[in-house]
Amino acid sequence: MKYTDIEITAESGLELLTNDEIARLSEHSQGGDHELFKKCVLAVLNSTQITDELDLYEEQLKYFDVEVLQLNKGVKLKLKNAPSSALVEGEMIQGLKEQVFSVLRDIVFLKQELESNSRIDFNTSNGCTNAIFHILRNAKALKPGIDPNIVVCWGGHAIPEFEYQYTKEVGYRLGLRGLDIITGCGIGAMKGPMKGALVGHSKQRKSNGRYIGITEPGIIAAESPNPIVNELIIMPDIEKRLETFVRLGHSFVVFPGGVGTAEEILYILGILLHPENKNSPFPLIFTGPKESSPYFERIDRFIGDTLGTEAQQKYKIIIDDPVAVAHAVQEGVYAVREYRKSTHDAFHFNWQLKIQWDFQEAFDPTHKNMSELNLNTNQPLHSLAANLRKAFSGIVAGNIKEKGISEVTKHGPYHINGDRNIMDQLDALLEAFVSQGRMKLNAADYVPCYRVLKPNKIEEHMPV
Template sequence: MQTELKIPILPRRIVSQQFSDADIERLAQGLADPENRMVEIIGALINVHKNDVCDTREIRVKFKDMQIELAPVNGHINLLCSRVPRDCLYDGRNVIWQSVEHISAVIRDIIFAPKHSCDGDDCRSTNIKKFVEHSGLMYRGERGLVMFTWGGHQVPLDEYNFAKELGYWTALFMPDMENITGCGVGVMKAPFKGAQVAYGKQNSFERFGHRDFIGFSEKKILAAEAPNELVTQLLTFPTIEERMEAFIRASHRGKVHPGGAGTVEEILTMLALLSMPDNKGIPYEFDLVEMGGGVYFKELVEYLDICFGDALDGLYNVHVGTARAYANYVAYQTQHLNTRYLWNDDLVFDPRIQEPFEVTFESMEGLDLSRDQEAFSLLINLRRFFSGVVHLTVKDPDMLDSWGDDRPLIKGDKNILAATDQLVRKLAKQGRIHPSKSNKPAYRIE
């Protein structure tokens, strides 16, 4: 069954307090542009059962009949959505209010994104900063510790509960802190759930003002990993590279829980950044955190050792134990950390970290996973390999299916290829990678 739905667009999230005629025209054009995928994205945002969806094709099929047009009412602008599946609405008639907030935030970031002030490698970081400023995230006075959390979308219950407990203890010890996650479910939701309880116990909202639950997403992944309902500040970046740079620059430190190919991609990106000589001496703690008895990061470190030997030593910390012990460790270290400024301009990003990797059959076959290169270059190529796996299994699985039984041949060092293939297969076996229709990997090695 289908119904009609009116969704108010919130000017305070997008432009100012009122839309001009030019804004309305820009909005109409942006909604109609197929490159923006607004029907698919809005469908994912209003789908109350978003936890059940991890494939953009499911959203595309479910909302294939939905149409969206602008409907001005008494000076306000609404989205008039027709042919909306009733089962995506919590009562068959309405959306939850947080979905309304998220839709306006997505319109701001996709249709009303600030224009790039310049081109070239030197300007990429400046443009990302302007993008974040445009959201209003950076203009809220003093902050305490801001920590990003990376980890899996699909995780076992015990891992979810550990991430939630860790969010609780860190917010209890540091009630002025805030979290940034990938905004979806699993590990991306758990820290917010834990912190929400801790903030209440510490009267954090009264003592320190509003505490944001910050979610960073990306245009191509949003429909498969729609934001959870706790996110109060949603930003949707044009590319995964811009999203990851913003994660790092908008945080004072970072931690990672177990996850899939996307989590490995993020870890490799961070290690590439920290390995740069220009960033030596800049304080930035990067922690791989797991509950006691876990072996995920032990096995990942073994993989890194096969690929890099001791070249990455000292760039990360592994914590396996209780959530309270890790939270106590972070709280102690934060006493000596300057958290006054939210945006870290000191870190230097090599253009190879920032350049978008366009996934194609040819670009995957062009990756070099040999040892005949510096560690930084191998980190970049491995990161692009895992980015390709994410793209083909989450963002655009139709591309993978279009190749039939053929797969791009990945070339490189025999031991690195074997270890990488073993890691991917292990993640798939653990349910951390979305399976393809043929249940074959997104690549082949010889």
């Protein structure tokens, strides 16, 4: 791979800053924040590389650097040893340039904004929701006065080609109906719906299509933003990322995936199972091609055996029918619109949805925290869903996040334990993910970062 030095001028609203803000921005981009800033910028520039291996970026990081230059007319970034694949004729690709400045906005500028705002409090439930609103408003992602039309698409990055093509077809059908797309911004089932919607929007001459990518610092290097994303937003952690999806979206489509997709499913089901959300319309559709039918049968069985029929009633499964998916989404969006009107809730941000602190507090997947998760039936269903979500979140960290990989390398696999029935179902689901190659892109060399412990079995002690 070839590298080059380049300077780029500000985008994403950072072209309108005071000299004092620029000076503080330059200061915050150094020190402890600098390494994270570099990693996220490099991940954006490597969006053409289809990999979830961190080694690629770690080698490049040795030579890559980025510096914030102070100008009276705005901000300029000086990039050293940037991948030449991000440039055309010596100029950075415009979409990548916008994404780079989104990184500067959310990693550096937003941090100093939040630190100086005494009303922002990440240590309370209401504080988290207010902070998420602040971040989205700062990113200009909130569009008041527009009818609901945002579809959240979840699914895996490590999926076979036939599933990817199906996600494109569904996205195309959504785009023909003028619906915008939010995904986790990576490849696979995150890129496909955006690519399909782009074609649908083009056919309908919709020039203002929104392709919103929501990520977080721990995952961006492993799932670099795909080039279709025209609104990149980096949330502080996975919990804030997930809340952003449910506050911003109006309908939800889940494609086949792995543990990350299972985490998203359990997150949303846990919220919908809370009694205060019982009457809130929340369109949730699981879909894939006919070859993927066994995947959803396994997911549906896991949900039924752990959370029961009440949880199964919260979603609809549609197999091999993109048009039916688009119709269901459109009907769901209309129901959301009528409900928001009747309750005087905003179209652009779901304020009324009850999200408990257990779904908002950042979960640190240490070996101790993973082994102490309450995965027993002696708790409300929404609390069990919250803890199952954390178990899957830890596995995601152990698979692709730098900190999680380091934990597993030092101490061995995470130990997960709980009720025998839940552990049996969890073990079967994870085994299915492994056998189907859904854990990582390099599935052939996958070594599990976890062990599911079952009662009545003697296991050796795990250091914490």
